[in-house]
Amino acid sequence: MFALFASSAFAQNANFGVNISYQSEGMVGDKDAVKFFSDEQVSSAFALGLNVRVPFNQMISLRSGLDFQINAYSYTYDDYGKDYDYMNLFLNLQLPVLARINFTPGFFAEAGLDMQFNLLAQNYSEEADEEGFDAWEKIENWRVFQLGPTVGAGYTLWFGLEFSGRFSYGVLDSFTKGDIDMSPLRFQIDIAYWFGYKK
Numbered sequence: 628m629f630a631l632f633a634s635s636a637f638a639q640n641a642n643f644g645v646n647i648s649y650q651s652e653g654m655v656g657d658k659d660a661v662k663f664f665s666d667e668q669v670s671s672a673f674a675l676g677l678n679v680r681v682p683f684n685q686m687i688s689l690r691s692g693l694d695f696q697i698n699a700y701s702y703t704y705d706d707y708g709k710d711y712d713y714m715n716l717f718l719n720l721q722l723p724v725l726a727r728i729n730f731t732p733g734f735f736a737e738a739g740l741d742m743q744f745n746l747l748a749q750n751y752s753e754e755a756d757e758e759g760f761d762a763w764e765k766i767e768n769w770r771v772f773q774l775g776p777t778v779g780a781g782y783t784l785w786f787g788l789e790f791s792g793r794f795s796y797g798v799l800d801s802f803t804k805g806d807i808d809m810s811p812l813r814f815q816i817d818i819a820y821w822f823g824y825k826k
Contacts, residue, residue: 644678644787646819652698654801656809664809665700665715672698674721678819686729690737694721711754715766718747723777733782741777741795745769768804773797773811781817787824791817 650672654661661667676694683689700715725739748769756762775798781791797811 640681642678642680642682642787642821642824644680644789644819644821646674646676646678646692646694646789646817648674648676648694648815648817650674650696650698650813650815652811652813654809655812656800657807660807660809666702666704666713668700668702670698670700670715672696672813672815674815676721678821680727680821685732688727688729690725690727691723694723695719696721696743706754711752711757713753714751716747716749716751717745717769720744720746725777725779733784734780735783735791736778736780737791737793738776738778740774741793743773743797745771745773768802770799770801770803773799773801775799775810783821783824785824787821789817789819789821791819793817 651669652672653669654664674694674696676692678690678692680688680690696717696719698717698719702713703710704713720743722742722744723739724742725737727735727737729735748766749763750766751763752760753762755764775796777793777795779791779793781789783789793815795811795813795815799810800807801809801811
């Protein structure tokens with residue numbers, strides 16, 4: 628009975644929406660590890676997701692969701708005068724849990740935890756491809772679960788269209804084995820739409 632009442636109250640108060648985001652990520656930590664991983668380049672990533680927001684009052688709400696992200700680090704190495712292209716490609720599921728504070732009906736700030744689950748981690752080598760070897764190889768010992776703090780701000784228009792930006796930092800080493808001190812630092816820009824938007 629209580630569960631039915633709680634789910635009914637949740638459905639009545641919650642806002643549901645969709646979002647698309649552009650994300651750029653760089654690795655921070657040991658300089659040699661970062662250079663070996665991606666030649667100190669940042670990645671380009673895109674994500675599509677579903678959102679839910681539960682308001683407690685006009686000022687405070689809880690926001691979460693589930694994003695499907697594709698993330699690629701592309702870089703070039705010079706091997707005895709010839710350039711070869713490389714890429715580290717990742718598919719991830721992202722699950723943010725954020726407390727949101729509205730300072731005005733439109734403007735808000737939010738902070739919380741960003742969790743990420745890795746589905747695929749592959750490295751592409753143009754050099755291996757040209758030499759007849761497998762061009763794609765699994766990145767060994769890549770961490771499946773990453774989490775860290777995230778903070779951001781944005782603005783929601785009166786009809787539910789929303790623009791926001793957020794910084795996230797992974798507190799766990801990206802590799803699960805070996806003495807490799809390297810973690811992701813990400814900035815993302817989101818465009819979201821809330822169906823039946825309720826302030």
